[in-house]
Amino acid sequence: MQSDHEGIKELLPEYLRGTLPDEVKSEVESHVKDCRDCRDEVAFLTEIVSIEAPDPGDLFWKTLPRKVKLTVEEKKLGFSLKYLFGGLPVAAVAALLLLALISTPVQRKDMPAQVLIFRDPLTASVPDYGDITEKDITRITAQLTDEELYLPHEDFMGHSYYREVASLSSKEIEGLYEALEKEQRAGG
Amino acid sequence: MDEDLRLVERYIAGDADAVEDLVMKYQRQIYAVLYRMTGNTEDARDLTQTAFVRAMEGVRGFRGDSSFKTWLYQIAINAGLNHLKQNRRQEVELEESLMGHHSGALSTIIEKERRVSIKKGLDELPERQRLAVILRAYEGLSCAETAQVMGCTEGAVKAHYHHAVKKLREILKERGYAIRP
Ligand SMILES: [Zn+2]
Numbered sequence: 001m002q003s004d005h006e007g008i009k010e011l012l013p014e015y016l017r018g019t020l021p022d023e024v025k026s027e028v029e030s031h032v033k034d035c036r037d038c039r040d041e042v043a044f045l046t047e048i049v050s051i052e053a054p055d056p057g058d059l060f061w062k063t064l065p066r067k068v069k070l071t072v073e074e075k076k077l078g079f080s081l082k083y084l085f086g087g088l089p090v091a092a093v094a095a096l097l098l099l100a101l102i103s104t105p106v107q108r109k110d111m112p113a114q115v116l117i118f119r120d121p122l123t124a125s126v127p128d129y130g131d132i133t134e135k136d137i138t139r140i141t142a143q144l145t146d147e148e149l150y151l152p153h154e155d156f157m158g159h160s161y162y163r164e165v166a167s168l169s170s171k172e173i174e175g176l177y178e179a180l181e182k183e184q185r186a187g188g
Numbered sequence: 189m190d191e192d193l194r195l196v197e198r199y200i201a202g203d204a205d206a207v208e209d210l211v212m213k214y215q216r217q218i219y220a221v222l223y224r225m226t227g228n229t230e231d232a233r234d235l236t237q238t239a240f241v242r243a244m245e246g247v248r249g250f251r252g253d254s255s256f257k258t259w260l261y262q263i264a265i266n267a268g269l270n271h272l273k274q275n276r277r278q279e280v281e282l283e284e285s286l287m288g289h290h291s292g293a294l295s296t297i298i299e300k301e302r303r304v305s306i307k308k309g310l311d312e313l314p315e316r317q318r319l320a321v322i323l324r325a326y327e328g329l330s331c332a333e334t335a336q337v338m339g340c341t342e343g344a345v346k347a348h349y350h351h352a353v354k355k356l357r358e359i360l361k362e363r364g365y366a367i368r369p
Pocket residue numbers: 005006008009031032035036037038
């Protein structure tokens with residue numbers, strides 16, 4: 001057995017962690033019994049490993065899996081929204097968000113059809129969503145609050161289009177609407 | 189098929205719950221590695237989450253030619269190394285957590301001082317040597333797994349580990365802590 005000293009010594013960390021298969025384990029044990037050098041190594045390793053990582057507590061272990069899952073899903077959605085809106089001109093995004101507000105004050109009856117197609121973001125888009133299905137988006141958006149949902153459109157000042165549009169007076173919204181209409185007539 | 193691979197495939201097929209199973213399985217190991225790298229519980233907690241999120245985001249890049257475990261360790265260690273580069277290590281917290289409760293018996297205090305010495309010795313090692321010790325001695329990864337995680341040959345792992353152990357013994361001896369038989 002002494003001839004395999006180097007090989008056995010190499011297995012000691014795994015031996016101490018208990019990750020070796022049984023037959024190898026007994027081989028290691030019978031070697032260590034008669035090998036001073038390996039016994040030293042075991043003592044040394046045991047010593048170093050005595051520094052325990054402090055336990056962050058049950059709450060951490062119990063919530064982490066869900067936190068990771070939600071973060072991954074949100075990021076996936078954020079990416080697809082950015083992709084979705086990234087492919088559209090800013091005016092179109094504004095129009096889309098304007099439509100989101102249509103239930104509030106400025107209901108227009110003579111809304112042209114070109115604008116109305118933006119009502120459904122899925123049909124207004126060309127981009128490839130990769131593996132995100134419509135079902136995913138519905139499910140994930142249902143879990144998000146309005147604020148989270150509109151986060152991807154935030155500009156560098158931290159204002160979202162949603163909030164900007166919402167802060168406009170009805171006169172300003174009419175103005176914006178007319179500008180959009182003009183742009184579309186011009187073929188924009 | 190390997191259980192981890194099955195979970196990864198379930199996730200890719202659209203079952204988000206597979207993420208929870210993978211995290212539950214490896215969270216303690218990943219946290220421990222990151223704690224040993226950073227010496228700070230708060231950083232280790234944040235980095236553990238970061239590592240898992242990155243792993244899941246990049247899971248399509250996981251080819252299955254290494255095990256999911258070594259692949260995950262790789263991501264965790266990269267996250268840890270980047271973090272260390274950005275913030276030089278805070279040793280104070282660790283020292284406090286180890287030395288904190290002075291009410292114990294003299295033998296416990298000596299024991300704690302010993303541990304602080306070991307931890308300091310570990311921190312003084314060059315990065316690659318330290319990683320080799322963390323992965324081999326603490327995590328019990330095999331030479332082959334450690335090599336995969338560190339992105340080097342098994343020979344290099346053996347050399348790093350050997351130098352590290354030698355240096356640690358010297359450091360401990362200098363400070364008057366002989367290894368107990
Ligand atoms: Zn031996």
